[in-house]
Amino acid sequence: MKNTLSQVNILLVDDRPANLLALEAVLEPLKCNLVKANSGEEALKCLLDLDYAIILLDVQMPGMDGFETATLIKGRAKSCHIPIIFVTAINKEERFIFQGYASGAVDYITKPFDPAVLLAKISIFVDLFTFAQQNQKQAKELLQAERRRQTERRLDERMRSRLDQHHLRELASSEERLREFKSTVDATLDGVFIFDAHDLNFSYTNHGGVGQLGYGPEEILTLTPLDLLPEVDAALLRKKLDSLRDGTIPSYTFQTVQRRKDGSEIPVELFLQFVTPQGKEGRFVAVARDISERVMAEARIEQQFHRLTALRDIDMAITSSLDLRVTLNVLLDQVTSQLQVDAADVLLLNPHTQSLEFATSRGFHSQVSNIEAIRLSESHAGRAVLERKLVYIPNLTEEPGAPARAPVFAKEDFVTYYGVPLIAKGQIRGVLEIFQRSSHTESAEWMEFLNALAGQAAIAIDNATLFDDLQRSNSELMQAYDTTIEGWSRALDLRDKETEGHTLRVTRMAMIMARANGLSSSEMVHIRRGALLHDIGKMGIPDSILLKPGPLTEEEWVIMRQHPFYAFELLSPIAYLRPALDIPYCHHEKWDGSGYPRQLKGEQIPLSARLFAIADVWDALKSDRPYRKGWPDEKIRAHILDGSGTHFDPAAVELFMGLDMESSSIPLELDQLLVPETEL
Incomplete structure (x- = not known):
């Protein structure tokens, strides 16, 4: 990059x-x-x-x-x-x-x-990006430092070469060369050890070895290399010494830790060789290089990698899920693992009550989710909200206040506390709380990563809030739309007193049939709207025709048959009503193609219109009219059966005949239709 x-x-x-x-x-x-x-x-x-x-x-x-x-x-x-x-x-x-x-x-x-x-929104992403850049820069610097150490190590191999059998024989051949050997070895910072081939007791240690282990020159001569290593590594070393002694391998290098006199351990890289000076018994030579800095550098690189991975995992959770609980759980998993904290939680700010409400937590012994909403004046988290900055309490046992959380703190034995306000688009969304059960003073790097995690939490909450607001607004808008539709249908019923109540009755019947036919709740929403508006096109029919008490003339029927076209022209420009057009536009079509307005035939007629046509005819025949009395149920059934295959879809007729319309229940309200189908 x-x-x-x-x-x-x-x-x-x-x-x-x-x-x-x-x-x-x-x-x-x-x-x-x-x-x-x-x-x-x-x-x-x-x-x-x-x-x-x-x-x-x-x-x-x-x-x-x-x-x-x-x-x-x-x-x-x-x-x-x-x-x-x-x-x-x-x-x-x-x-x-x-x-x-x-x-x-x-x-x-x-x-x-x-x-x-x-x-404000963009600045959060810029901060996260800058933080990631800093991590990458630090990792690069650590790698460069490690490469420099490797170069120094290769240069220092020249010193090790002086420990091979050829040099040892030459250096040991005279007092002068022996002094040269000791001078060379003592000058290196690495620990150089010579020990017996049989009992493994140290016979020589340079100044570097004494400095590494903290023993005096005489004390160290009472030990063996096995005394300085962990049990597992000591067992491995014993086997390798046997292989070195019998010449199976020329040398051996491995990483381990050496135990110092004070009990602490230092990571080292051990190089071992078995040498036989001229005319003398063979012995082991070991060079121990302190690799503490390298191990720390590797640990820092690994930590930076894991933290970058954590940020990426949280990013993925934010972008792949609109469920806030899922995202916050991923976030707290990363908080507790990457920051090595005992417990953490997220509290969400309720802007209406100006209180903090529990969202999710990790690491608590007690049931913190039962805590009621916390007023801002009664908690350290509330202080973080009011001051819009991090709140750090080094010792909770000495800190007065926070009465709302005091019972929890008492049970949890928390000592150290951090409360980070979650700010997105300049608005406080909540608080990320961190708890430690022992005293902790964290590094600047730790604090920087905490702030990065808090920034991501704020983004997650903001996105979820946006989505919830969108859903709520959409639901309210749908309710408003449907209230308008119901008003239109009532207006039609009021215009024609003879058909008052017809719309709600046929809507109920059509929806009972739709549910029995296995249609989804979302499809039933459109059927409900279409049924409520099935005669909306009659708004374009003159009262002299629509309200005529007797039979219509052929000319009047031509005008009356235009009402499906009027419905289409009225509703098609309204995007959310287009899926509901099938009933207003097609409910007068007939199975044999003799209907109107487009003479559709068979399955060319939309299913919802085929179902509704039966309900419409049933209610029309059952209702009293000025020119006739309503028909009895059996006569209507016979009429519908007689029209099966000509007027009506045979499968729809069979479905209708198997239903008990009087005892069947169906929700007619929009909010009831929008619940999962298993709840209907």
Whole structure:
């Protein structure tokens, strides 16, 4: 990647230059590198050269639209990690918003938007990106340091080469060379040990070895290398010493830990060789290199990797699930494992009551979910909300206050506390609480990662809140729409006093048949709407024809048969009513093709219209009219059976005849229809 910590890239994608300029103005305070693309194709090219903290993507663009662009971005390994926010002024309908989330977006913002809100949202992603960059930079520095140590190690091998049999024989051949040997060995920081081939007692240790282990020069001569190693490694070493002694292997190197005099352990890399000086009995030579820094560097690299993986897992949870509980559980799993804390929870702010409500937790011994809503003035978490900053309590036992949580704290034996406000788009969404059962002072790196996790928690809550608000608004809108539909149907009934109540009766019958036929609850919603509006086209029929007490003339019938067309013209421009058009438009079609308005035949007629036609005829014949009395049930049944295969769908007739309409129950309210079908 070409980024540096001073350069964070943001990709802006919109086919209108004016929109790009507006976004530039909003994001200018972030001091980021704003890369602009005027099409989906150009955006994909921009992703080849740079990494980005966030992509702001328009939906409605010529050629490749925003959804297709987002899908391609998420499908590439190099760019799938980049969060996407859709920004659009056109595609505001629910289906577009859901499609945006399905294509991998973390947010869907419609215009006009509040610039401060957008800026706050983007700043969170910039902070997360910067944090990830810092982790990567630290990991790179650690790797470079390790490479330097490896280079130094290779250079120092020259010293080890002096320990082979040839050099030892030469150095031991004279007092002068012996002094040279000791001088060379004592100068190295590595521990050099010579020990007996049989009893393994140390016979020589250089200054480096004495310094490593903390023993005095005389004390160490009473020990063997096996005394300094863990039991498992000591057993392995004994076997390797046998192989070195009999010449099976020329040398042996392995990593272990050496036990110091004070009981502490240091990680070392041991190099062993069996040497036989000229004219003398063979002995073992060991070089122990302190690799504490290397082990710490490797541990830091591994920790950084796990933390980056944790952030990625949380990102995936945020983008793949709109269930807040699922996302927060993933978050707390990462909090407890990566930060090594005893317990953690998330409290959500209820803006209406100005109190904090429990969401989820990890690590508690007691049942914290039973705690009632916490007032902001009665908790450390409330203080974090009010002050909009992290609250750190080093010793809870000495801290007064927080009466709402005192019983929990007493049972849990908590000592250290952190409360981090969860802020998204400038709004407090809740608090992430961290608890330790012992005294802890954490590093700046630990605190930085905690803040990154808190930022992701805030994003998750904000996304879930947005989705819940969207669902609530959609439900309220649907209720309003359906109330309007019911008003239309009542208006029709009031216009024709003779058919008053007809609409609700046929709607109920049609829905009983639809449920018996196995239609889903979502399909039944459309059947309900279509049944309520089945005669909406009659609003275009003159009263002189619609309310005529006697039979209609042929000319009048021509006008009356236009009402399905009127229904289509009236309802088809209304998007949410299009799926309900089948009944108003087709309920006068007949199975044999002799119906109107389009002479549809057989299964060309929509199923809902075929079912409704029977209910409509049943209620029409059963009701009194000025020119006739209502028919008895048996006569109507015979009439419907007689029309099976000509007027009516035979399968629908068979279904109808097997139902008891009087005792069957069916919900007619919209909110009841929208529950899962297993609950109906």
